[in-house]
Structures are given as structure tokens and as C-alpha cells.
Amino acid sequence: MAKTIIPIGPYHPLQEEPEFFILTVEGEKVVDIDVHIGYNHRGIEKLSETKTFDQSTFVIERICGICSTSHPFAYTRAVEDIIPIEVPERAKYIRTIIAEGERIHSHLLWLGLAGHFLGYDTVFMWTWKLREEILDVMEILTGNRNNYAMFKPGGVRRDIKSEDIPVVIKKIDSIVPTLEMLKKAVIDDPVIHARTKGIGVLSKEDAINYCALGPTARASGVARDVRKNSPYGAYDKVEWDMIVTHNGDVFDKLVVRVLEVFESIKIIKNCFLNLPGGEIDANIKDIPPGEGIGHIEAPRGECFHYVRSDGTNRPVRHKVRAPTFMNLPTYKATVIGEDISDATIILAAIDPCYCCTERMTVCNIKRKKIYSGKDLIKLSREKTKILRNKMGVK
């Protein structure tokens, strides 16, 4: 049969970031795939070498809008590894809370996008509404919805006020019932089963061979989580479970992420419960010559930073390895042999890193009514009722 080449990207309405996939298909089957990246290459490693250690924290925070905690977290741990120094207990707990808040919003964002890729926009609407609550929580704790600017080598820059904690816990608790409903709806949904079960399977051997990370590896039965394997922050002081499933298809990757949201909520609440008092900063003065490695579990997998210092106030070398760098090559093991209609969701299943940082809410109070979430649901039900009556469906 004749081979056809289908280009997806670099600017494609479905993808929020420029990546270029070249699919070679025979009829409906994908027989080969090639990926071109680099459209977003900004030379941040080079840029970081020209900044001081304190300035670098802010530069690398802007690598990604979604993982905006993971990169500074790994970087500050790498700098602390050079000295070496332990950060104060309270700072460790605060760091853990921020990192887990980021994981919840990132997983919800992915779940919404996955629904959108499947043409199931109800999931998209529900999850992004829930995500809004988490972003509000992050705003209360850090002052920002993204790019929190909380981290510095040696500790954190802002303390959590004790009067904020009950508000935050109440807000987090408020999303749990909707999340439970969503979990049931998504995991039992026949449409989602049909589109994702047995699709894009990454076997355990391939996951090890490709060095896959994070939920991509855990869905294939590889129990790999930096938070458990080499604990940092407060992860070894609070109770939580690592979610591992064994089929390696898109559905399992979805299940891992949904269940991890519940674990993250558990971690955050435990951290607030046991939050110790004391200092939040170790006050680092000089950084001696040497090299350090920091690695943490970002929402998409391990984020790895290597920093070398020569005793001046700037790093000589700063290597950044984001999780998608290791996860993206697994497309070769998953996409080939599948139908072309499934290619987009398989490529999206590793959760390639998208950015969203812009936001603005304008309320025009001169308008008659501002609709709340409840009103919208009511309106939508009324509309469905009218439609049903019109079409004669009971």
C-alpha cells in the first residue's frame, strides 16, 4: 500500500506549543513517526550562566508556566547540594505544599485537555473549573496563580500565615466531592473506555529502556517516583501512597493522574496539620567551588538540575533536564501500529508540557446579571429539557 505523510504542527490548533510530528501512514495505520522539537529553544542554560545564583532562580522559573515550582525546586536543591546545607524544617513543609498544589492543578489541566482531545468537552469544562479553586489556593498562599516565586537557595521567600490555613483547607475540601464525582464519571465512562483502553500501550521493558518517568512510567508498572525513591522536602514525614498500574495504555495513564490528585490533597492536608514553626531560610552567604545535583518529582516526572560553581557568584554550568525530554521519545514505542485517529491522544498521554500564564477577569457590573456556576448548570439543564421535548426524547 502507498505511504502517506501527515504533518502535525509546528503550529496546530490542537497543540498549545509548537512541536512538529511527521506521521507516515499506510491507510489508517501509523507505520513511522518522527518528532522535531526546538521551536521553543530559548537558550536558558546559557542565559543562566550569565546570572547570579539568586537571579537564576527567577530565570528558570520561567522555563514553564505549569511546572513553575518544579524547576526552582530542583535548582535550589542542586545549589544546596554544592554547599551542602539542610534547609529548615518549616521551609521543607512549605516547599512540599507548593509543589503538591502545582501537581493538582497540572494533573487537572491535563485531564481537561485529554477530554478535549477526545472530543469530550464536558470533562474539559468540569476539570478546569476545579482547577480554578486550586489556583485561588495558590494565590492565597503565594500571591501568584503561576510563577510563584517562593523558592530561594536555602529556603523559601514567603511564610504561610496561620490565619490563611483554615481558609485554604476549606477551599481544598470543597473540591473533593466534585472530584469524586468526576473520578467516577471518567473512570466508568464507556466513551472514555472505548477511546483509551488498550490504546498506545507502553510495555514495562520499553518504559525501562526509554528511561520513562513519572506517571508515564508508573502506568506501565514501573514503581518510579523520586518522592519515594529518594525522599526530599517533607515527603518522608507524611503518609501517602504511590499509584502504580500495570497496563501501560492511555487509560492507565489517566487513572494514575486522577488518583494522584487525591494523594496530593492528602499530602497537603497532612503538611498543614504537622507544619512546624521556626525559621524559613538558612541564609546562605557564599557558594563554594564544586558541583551539585538536584532532582525532584515534577507533575510529569523527574526534573533534574546539575549546577557547577567555581566559587564566584555565577554558575559555570547549569544543566536542565525536564521530564518531557525523556518521555517524548516513547512515542516510537507507543504510536507505531495504531490508528491515526488515536495518534493525538497517545501523543498527549505523556502530558507534554504546555504553558498557560495569562489571566484576567473583567466584571461589567452594569450588566443585569452575573451568572454563577449553579446558575449555569440550571440553565444548561433547562436547555436540555427543552431540546428533549422538541425531539420527543424521554
Next chain:
Amino acid sequence: MTREEVLCDLRKKFKDDIIEVLDKSPKRVYIEIKPESIIQVASYIFKDLKARFNTASGVDTRYHMEILYHFLIEDINLLISLRVKLQKPKLEIDSLSTIFEGANWIEREIHEILGINFKGHPDLRRLLLPDDWPDGVYPLRRDYKEWDKNAIRDRGV
């Protein structure tokens, strides 16, 4: 296997290949090896010790070009960094992507930003740099000079 057993084992098995072992902290070990023996040592660590390949990082120093291969043994929480020093100007080393796929992309990246040739790599095309980037210009080398007169780049000054 405990941490001490792993290190003892590596020292005994690769007596002639290891140049120096730097035991930095309970979680970090830096081992300098000869460039010729990278395949044997790396495949032993990856396959027999069941380590995970994190990444590799290249550094241009005054006399050498260094590559560090980072491996994490998850069960005992030990990060082993294999250090390889390549004499300038002969920048060649065997490719690890023949042993495991995870090294494929990072070797492509080091190839284009530091100009190190990985022997036996199946596909050494460019990964990150743009298509109009000239050949033989490596952005992370110490002697890198701005080649594009129209470029506006942050010099950090």
C-alpha cells in the same frame, strides 16, 4: 545490595578503568573513568545494578571536555555520576544509545551544543538548534562568539 557493596563491587570489577572515586555524600558518588571503557561500565550499571539513566551533562573546561553520565540506583537512593574527560581537540566517545534508548536524545543535544561526536549513534541530526545555525558553531563552548550580527541576545551585563 547496599551502598558499600555496590561501590566495592564497582572498584573490584573495573579496577583498570576507574581513575578516581569521589565519595561526596551518602547520596552522591562521582566516579571518573577512562573514555574507552564507558560502554562496559555504563551497561553494567544500567543492566546489572538496575539503575535508571537520568541524563548526561557536558561541560567545557579549560583543558578537557567533560561529560557526566548520571545514574540513579532507586532501591538504595544512590546517584552515581560517571565522569569522562575527553582530551581536546579529539572529541569522540562511544554512544550509549546502543545499550538503551534513553540516551538517544541527550547525545544528540550534546553533539550540537558542544560538538562531541558519538560513535555508533544511529541518528545524530540536530535536535534543538534552528536550521539556519551555521555548522561548527557550538553555543556552550568557552570560545563561543556571537556569529549573528543582527541577533539581540541577553549578555547578562
